[in-house]
Amino acid sequence: GESVGLHLPTLSVQEGDNSIINCAYSNSASDYFIWYKQESGKGPQFIIDIRSNMDKRQGQRVTVLLNKTVKHLSLQIAATQPGDSAVYFCAENSQGAQKLVFGQGTRLTINP
């Protein structure tokens, strides 16, 4: 069955360093991927998305990389700041489906 998962449930980085959050998916029919950030006590917030016809997309301080060969997705956050502390989720959508399937989440902690 389809599943989306993360390699690491927790990640600690030093302020100012770059962070990389990984995600694996198993559904080869997935054609759209999205990253969400969830701060404590709040709902998930859209960060960036990517379609399967791309392998890289950049936003403000964030980059998403997609490797369809190994069904792997990553979120890179440059110059991590205290405000980046949150749980990060990847999610995928299969063509024709109207729902997102979420991974388990990675908690990112920023050390001063």
Place this chain on the structure above:
Amino acid sequence: DTAVSQTPKYLVTQMGNDKSIKCEQNLGHDTMYWYKQDSKKFLKIMFSYNNKELIINETVPNRFSPKSPDKAHLNLHINSLELGDSAVYFCASRFQGLEQYFGPGTRLTVT
């Protein structure tokens, strides 16, 4: 502010009670969702409505009944609440794109 809003933010109730959670979006979106987030932060879709029509109904106990009076509102009614229903419930909406916009969540605690 344009947003997805939910009421109440916190809900504490006893087993066996019936309760409702309300969701409203003023984004002009056509599709709305309910998700359940458990204590391990896992997000699972429950229902989806498009223009008041139910389009997704995951394996959810029939004690849960969504209702969409119009495309800007999607409410969730839960009958005979059980301890296992304790979770954070999120409403979300989207327009034609695939990105969904989430509400602030309703933390339901069943005692």
